[in-house]
Amino acid sequence: MNLSSLPASSAPSHPLAPYGWDEGWEAEFAPFAERGLLPGRVVRVDRGLCDVVTPAGVVRADTEFVVPRDPMKVVCTGDWAAVDPEGGDPRYVRTLLPRRTAFVRSTSSKRSEGQILAANVDHAVIAVSLAVELDLGRVERFLALAWESGAQPVVALTKADLVPDPVALSYLVRDVETTAPGVPVLTVSALHGDGLDVLVATVGGGTSVLLGQSGAGKSTLANALLGEDVMDVRAARDVDGKGRHTTTTRNLLALSGGGVLIDTPGLRGVGLFDAEAGVGQVFSEIQELAGGCRFHDCAHESEPGCAVLAAVDSGELPVRRLESYRKLMRENQWIVAKTDARVRAELRRDWKRKGAMGKAAMEAKRGGLR
Ligand code: GDP
Ligand code: ZN
Numbered sequence: 001m002n003l004s005s006l007p008a009s010s011a012p013s014h015p016l017a018p019y020g021w022d023e024g025w026e027a028e029f030a031p032f033a034e035r036g037l038l039p040g041r042v043v044r045v046d047r048g049l050c051d052v053v054t055p056a057g058v059v060r061a062d063t064e065f066v067v068p069r070d071p072m073k074v075v076c077t078g079d080w081a082a083v084d085p086e087g088g089d090p091r092y093v094r095t096l097l098p099r100r101t102a103f104v105r106s107t108s109s110k111r112s113e114g115q116i117l118a119a120n121v122d123h124a125v126i127a128v129s130l131a132v133e134l135d136l137g138r139v140e141r142f143l144a145l146a147w148e149s150g151a152q153p154v155v156a157l158t159k160a161d162l163v164p165d166p167v168a169l170s171y172l173v174r175d176v177e178t179t180a181p182g183v184p185v186l187t188v189s190a191l192h193g194d195g196l197d198v199l200v201a202t203v204g205g206g207t208s209v210l211l212g213q214s215g216a217g218k219s220t221l222a223n224a225l226l227g228e229d230v231m232d233v234r235a236a237r238d239v240d241g242k243g244r245h246t247t248t249t250r251n252l253l254a255l256s257g258g259g260v261l262i263d264t265p266g267l268r269g270v271g272l273f274d275a276e277a278g279v280g281q282v283f284s285e286i287q288e289l290a291g292g293c294r295f296h297d298c299a300h301e302s303e304p305g306c307a308v309l310a311a312v313d314s315g316e317l318p319v320r321r322l323e324s325y326r327k328l329m330r331e332n333q334w335i336v337a338k339t340d341a342r343v344r345a346e347l348r349r350d351w352k353r354k355g356a357m358g359k360a361a362m363e364a365k366r367g368g369l370r
Pocket of ligand 2: 290293294298299300301303305306307308309
């Protein structure tokens, strides 16, 4: 949902409206408002503490009471939270509102689970540089990731000033459009400011993230959208009330023209994580064709009566698309298989440890950690 689709009445007048507060969040938050809690959006998380922007300004809050065992559910930038209306520094996050969307990545470390990178993102803007040859496979990978998160993908072909010929530019746009069914494809030049208004209008008043390869022009685009240097946007805070100030960087910023941009470490270089539905959505025309295959579990390899292979033969479906689809599906299956194996191994270790320590000792230890 974006703000522009809401009645102009209550939401935009709310002090959190610039941060994405809308009637949906207001309704979700109602029971906590009754308890006197303060609504807020998480703009930064670090080691068990977070900065939350509230109607009373940015407050520091401890996440101790909302720390689950599932790392996918830990507080992250973009979450909507209920925090103590007053109290010391830090205050406490009392609850998180259910997420509308979430960006997750597989961790490369020993931990087997996904890691949550950003929550409640409405649009994933995939920056694709026109300064280098288009890599449609890479675009498809980012699209899968975006769809899987629940956010609406938007492709921004950046550095359009480097393709001055409008005909050449329109061909490039069309190439990407056929690769991205259901996705707006725009051209922008952060250098000249071209297309930024269309991009802003496309993402509405909602929350966006910028994805894309290094060098694609994300930072430059972010700065253009923010109208200032992101890295210079800092929030000073009085940590202990003794006049000692620290400087922190927010990972969630309100755009001057409306809308919110989230930029967290790790989000930019994120990889696929259990994104089968997302991959399917990128290749929606293949999934549609597959409905006409003779066998419902057709792998579109060499089966008789395969509608997908027939479409490749007739030229309707580019073979590159089918190969890219297979590649991303295989990659995704590999990630899922790897994850499951790790989860199983970890659980086994857990059981052994519990057996050795004894259940009571284990419980006591866990209690002590709280
Ligand atoms: P990031 O790694 O995705 O954040 O990419 P950057 O924003 O750092 O941009 C990479 C390079 O592309 C830099 O040298 C920028 O100056 C250049 N660049 C970014 N946007 C534009 C643009 O609109 N036009 C041109 N010509 N160059 C751009
Ligand atoms: Zn088939």
